[in-house]
Amino acid sequence: MTTAKRALKKYFGYDHFRPLQEEVIKSVLQGEDALVIMPTGGGKSICYQIPALIMEGVTVVVSPLIALMKDQVEGLHANGVDAAFLNSSQSAKQQADVMERITEGSIKLLYVSPEKLLSHEFYYLLLQLKVNLFAIDEAHCISVWGHDFRPEYAKMAYLKKQFPHVPVIALTATADNLTQKDIVNQLGLVNPKKFNSSFDRPNLSLNVAPGKDKFKTILGFLRQRPHQAGIIYCLSRKATEGLSEKLKNAGVNASYYHAGLSAEERARRQEDFINDEVPIICATIAFGMGIDKSNVRWVIHYNLPRNIESYYQEIGRAGRDGLKADTLLFYSFSDVIVHRKFIEESAQKEVSHAKLERIQQFCDAQICRRKILLNYFGEHLEENCNNCDVCKNPPRVFDGTIIAQKAFSAIVRLKEKVPAGILIDVIRGSSRQEILSKGYQKIKTYGVGKDIAHQDWQQYMLQLLNLGFISVAYDEGNALKLTAQGREVLFGERLVNLVHLASMKSDPEVKPILKTGKQEAREGLFEALRKLRLQISREENIPPYLVFSDASLQEMAQEEPTSEFEMKLISGVGVRKYQLYGDLFINEIVEFGQKKNQEAKKSGESFYQTYEYYKQGFSVEEIASIRKINPVTIYSHLASLYEKGADIDLTEYLNSSELEQIEDAYRSLNETGNVKDLYLFMKEEVEYYKIRLGISYLKVLSSS
The missing domain is CATH 3.40.50.300 (P-loop containing nucleotide triphosphate hydrolases)
Incomplete structure (x- = not known):
């Protein structure tokens, strides 16, 4: 070894x-x-x-x-x-x-x-x-x-x-x-x-959204992720073409891929995506298994996948380099109908229907989605992941141990040979002929759950399944089996929290993290390194990630190596890679640092002059006149200085009504901080410079 x-x-x-x-x-x-x-x-x-x-x-x-x-x-x-x-x-x-x-x-x-x-x-x-x-x-x-x-x-x-x-x-x-x-x-x-190996991919965020206003949601999603590569999986060839066209009309560089294209055209489009010539591809599931692209930053499912295996395999194409990546799945009943039609025309109907039902349950669930995925593959996660839409917007829970014990006792007494529907009928004391003919009314737990409605039992059983306390044997008529964790609950060794059915909700609110000046500088260096990587890849006619992965570039942007020794400490920089590209990337890092220092010095001197005049009591108009600078630039200086901790009263230039209006727009646009977007959102009623001041005020308020 x-x-x-x-x-x-x-x-x-x-x-x-x-x-x-x-x-x-x-x-x-x-x-x-x-x-x-x-x-x-x-x-x-x-x-x-x-x-x-x-x-x-x-x-x-x-x-x-x-x-x-x-x-x-x-x-x-x-x-x-x-x-x-x-x-x-x-x-x-x-x-x-x-x-x-x-x-x-x-x-x-x-x-x-x-x-x-x-x-x-x-x-x-x-x-x-x-x-x-x-x-x-x-x-x-x-x-x-x-x-x-x-x-x-x-x-x-x-x-x-x-x-x-x-x-x-x-x-x-x-x-x-x-x-x-x-x-x-x-x-x-x-x-x-x-x-x-653990199926846990903690770098992937998991999000499910209702299948309405999909295009509007996608545009908002992309606006927050400029320059990022991603895949949008669609159920049909027609959908890939239509969505690609709509994206291009909206100014997004996107293409489509499906099995109906010629082999040459498929190869060309795949190469364009791999080489970062086209960052976004709308594709059927024919696309992806042959993609060894490490810097895919997100995956969207425009339609419901046919099973959890497919879903997991497809979202796995994002974040292969271990860096943060996002996934979004749109869920609608119309997709379920289409899948059911396909299943009826294929072999393995029973298993395929059961697996389709599990992906539906994943979408409907109100517990940590990562727990559900891991439990499906036989892996148990104790803590919530805090990186899925349910964890970020958790519903209310209660102690459901007694409910679980009633179900688990019935599963054991029925020798783990019945599916969920029959189990619920037994627990609720159903007098259906099928129940009575098999003698199920004689078991001790017959009727112990008659106080809970049938549809509520279905939801609780779904939660217990997704939590990993029970499993489904698809090859045994969908019989329910008790897992080791379920037996611990049955014998009083573990408690179970279930979600209050009344608290289930959708449409989670996503709150992006505000970036510090240091983070922005690091992202600037990453972007410079990314451009250098793209230039090299085009010159050598190889995919950019074969030069260095995003993970290696991120580490370079973080550590800023400027010698052979430091560069070889970067993960992914082997002997051959250093020989080929090491000096080029070191030079880029050094040049970027020198440029930033010069800009900071120049900017700092200008900001300092503005601040000196401000402390002396000059108005913005007077400072602009003295320095022969546009007043809007002076307001921008004051906003930046305020973010850096300078003793400046921004409310001197904003009344409470304007500040409230800016804050509402800022929150509505998910705190993007883009002045133009806010200006248009507020129907051009608030001036640019006031929006700039308002954003700085809100940033400092949020971080305090």
């Missing part, structure tokens, strides 16, 4: 492995099969790339999409690793060249499609190579329960039969228990080690 850590620093610029990576790598180096469930952005690739770099021979990586292979190989090349891919996008000569390099032993990682892996030609090539590992990426595609079933994946069990001594590692971002079992069986893995 010492060698592994050296390789991690040398090639990828990281000092430490992320959670579970080290354990997975140890298992692979010991020759064991493994199943790795690790969320998008959790660092799955490192789990097989590091072993490939330090073991003798070649690692074969099976990847479902050409774009994904291309991104992975380009990323490895940027880090100084010799890797290649074989797929249908290459000419016969290109493939022959790759095969020659493989047989020479110069390639450490070879990416192939499942179709290529299953070809006779490739099988004979494998017999000539020293293969040290097979890595199956996006392994959920193997399973019929997975959301992107791929028939070729189901034939890969031959790997263990033909190469029994070569370890196989299967990796995916999302897989419930059914899918995990299926992956192991389909691949024929031998006593695989299972690694379930």
Whole structure:
């Protein structure tokens, strides 16, 4: 593992492995099969790339999409690793060249499609190579329960039969228990080690909004996130085209992507998005699995996803670099109807309907949304996340332990074999023929909950499900099962808080955080570094994030490294990256600092002169006349000085009515601080300079 850590620093610029990576790598180096469930952005690739770099021979990586292979190989090349891919996008000569390099032993990682892996030609090539590992990426595609079933994946069990001594590692971002079992069986893995990384992505904010005024909401969302890259997922091709057109008409640089476009056009649009030429893409779910873009800052679901697995996989494309990212899901019953129609035309109807119901429950829930997601994947979160719309606008709760115990006792007495509907009928003492014919009226908990309405029991059961006290066995007729946490409640070892049904509400208020001068300066440096990165990426014809990730740029903006030693301490700056770009970014940081110092000195001198005249009792008009400066500029000086703590009375220039009017507009526009927006919002009734003074007054008031 010492060698592994050296390789991690040398090639990828990281000092430490992320959670579970080290354990997975140890298992692979010991020759064991493994199943790795690790969320998008959790660092799955490192789990097989590091072993490939330090073991003798070649690692074969099976990847479902050409774009994904291309991104992975380009990323490895940027880090100084010799890797290649074989797929249908290459000419016969290109493939022959790759095969020659493989047989020479110069390639450490070879990416192939499942179709290529299953070809006779490739099988004979494998017999000539020293293969040290097979890595199956996006392994959920193997399973019929997975959301992107791929028939070729189901034939890969031959790997263990033909190469029994070569370890196989299967990796995916999302897989419930059914899918995990299926992956192991389909691949024929031998006593695989299972690694379930935490599904918690605390950097992602989770928000659900009603499906009304969607376009207006999106424009407001984008206005608060200028220059950020994001994906808007739509249910239909027509919706992607229509929304993209509306955004462009509103002055937003956006494009669309769906399977109806030609392969060449899809590739071009994807490249434009990856290379930051078009920051926003409106897409169907055909878009995303092949995107290895680390600086996607937000994901919007214009329509309801078909299940929680899809939702989690898609929001996982935001914030892969670990920085703050936002998600927004629009929820409407019309989307549910469309999904139900699709399900009726497909296989696996019962399971698909149940999973659609769970994503509905997620949207309707009034408890921490992160708890619901983690519980769905078998992970329990004790505390609320404080980074979802429900946590930020919490409903009232009460001690619901007795209610929970009644339900849990009935589940146990019914031997965990009935779905929620029957359970509620039993608890409420229903005399339906189905209940009586099975003798359910004889169990001790029959009728113990008749004082609670049926629809209220449904809501409480939903909360208990989302809290992780019960689970649903989809392959057993949706039977309810009691979890370990649920048993603790049943036996009086744990209390349960439930949400008062009357307190459930929607349309949460979002309050953005005010930025300090230091934060604004850091963001200015980040933007300068981002522009330099974009310039380099265009010159070298590679995606910007392959130069440096947003996370690396943020750390540079924070730490301001100005030497080789300091730059190599930045996460993501390995040996090769420093050789290529280190000096360029150090120079940019130094120049930015010099420029800011000059501006600050010049600005400070001007502000100081204004303040000296103000303290002497001169009016704004007199100061402007003396200094030969526009009075509006003098007001701006006073506003800035006030924010910095200067002893200035801004109410001298604003009456209480004007200040109240500015405050109402400021709050209505989510405290954006944009003078022009406020001016237009107030129908041009309050002068610009007064709005500027009012904003400064409110900022200081909020921070005090």
